[in-house]
Amino acid sequence: MATENAPEFVITDELARKIDRVLDEHEHDATQIVGVLLDVQDLIDQQYVPQSVAFYVAQKLPIKVSVIYDCLTFYSALSPTPRAKYPVQVCRSIACKVNGSDSLLDTVKKILGVEPGEVTYDGRFTIEEVSCFGACDVAPAIRINGTVYGHLDTTEKVRAVLEKFMQGGGQYGE
């Protein structure tokens, strides 16, 4: 696991309270584990489920931690390893591909200065190549934390979307 050499993720009291609230909202129902993990992942800045959080959820729900890891590694929308504050998901399925998603991906790479799977130096962005998310009517499209941005067929349009998530002074690719 990529977290092997990383310092352990510390669960603050505030995060613990937020996780408890998610568990309450799901009525501590173990069948809702996928939904629980999606909501918990949203609470973590780097959009993943750290090991310490996985054990915390396992103990509090309760559920076996092996079930949590089965889900974390099976479902592509869940991640046991750090992603980024804004994972930029580029649709690589066919309707987007025939509408120029190759050049869209190249543009995103150029603007952010990272390859798919890599994270920008400040932890803000990563690029993920994903399967069809049902936005074929606005192809080519990207999705950032649940919001779809479509018709991204020029560099200017891509830049305008990504700039919404950049902090002043952030220097990326280019």
Next chain:
Amino acid sequence: MGNEATFITKNFGKYDPMSIDSYLSIGGYSALKRAISMDGEDIASKIAEAKVKGRGGAAYDMGRKWSQSRGIKAPHKVVICNADEGETCTFKDREIITHDPFNLIEAITICGYTVNAQDAYIYMREEYRHLRPRILNAIKQAEEKGFLGDRILGTDFSFRIHLYSGAGAYVCGEGTALIRSIEGKAGRPRMKPPFMKVSGLFALPTCVNNVESFAIVPHLLMDDKREYVSYGSGESLGTKLICLGGNVRRPGVYEIPFGTTVRDIIFDLGQGIPGGHSLRLIQFGGASGKVADSRILDTPYTYDDLKKAGVTVGSGSVLVIDDRTSVLDFLRMTQDFFSEESCGQCTPCREGNLHIKLILAKMARSEATQADIREMTKIAKIMSISSLCGLGESAQNALLSAMKVFPETFELGGEN
């Protein structure tokens, strides 16, 4: 547009999707009120008479499905609404949930009444997470008005709807994988039997339908003028939502009467192919669907006519690919999708997808031989007969159909 109908989509834009009062003001919940005065068997017959087939892809006779579910005697039964549309170029359920969530909730309730179920589960893909508040709001307001919960509308019918989320796994659209996901596990499919109608979610008798299939029901129950059956003919009555995408000027979801020609779908509704390019191929029904070339253009879009032309309705997607993409490139993109989405549990699908991907790459490098093509055909056929679930069975539909439609792509020089 002369080719568009508004039967399933008749509520779109007519009410505020966040307000049940708004829905009631356009006649919402009249269908449930009518349904609870009817015998469940009569509801199933009404659907059967209109020849409604499941809109998720399998095209199973829906009236028959409800009647069979109804026939199973058990103290606790469940209904599932499959909102996990993961086929490529398929986004019709997204439109229904966005514009008409209350009709869906009403339809699921009618299904619960018909098959004598107590609970329903909507399984929606993570990609549509932004629509969760819309569905949760509709459920909550329906409960407040007494259309869900205990003793609905003063009857002894009690029914609840729960919303569950997927997490980016195409295979979870498959029924047995879907139920495992709702049970709180990784969504790996299992062998059938037992069939869902006998032992599905939580080992209870389960009736699964697609969002679009549900959406038809309230309108059909209120269709005193028999508008629905006035569309289409033969085994393909009524209307269908199609998802038009790829190389067309106006991609989108359209409701068409069955019998509209493929040409009208692409060149009238979709306004043709942009940039003066010509048509290379059309894939019907999603990534697991089959392909055709321009010879299909004058075929009417019906279950029977498409079948005769070598393709199926499937998920309702119509993906148009123009001459800038070669048949081989198209197949490689489709193969990438399945290589990514195969759950890896059964050998034919896991290994088959890997090896076909390698052979297609070899073809792209012009290194493939006739022996490779024969090997690829053999693997594809083995996958379709021996995979554990529908994903592996249908993964090579595009390849096998392309071999028939575009034989020249697979004619190579080289050794035997």
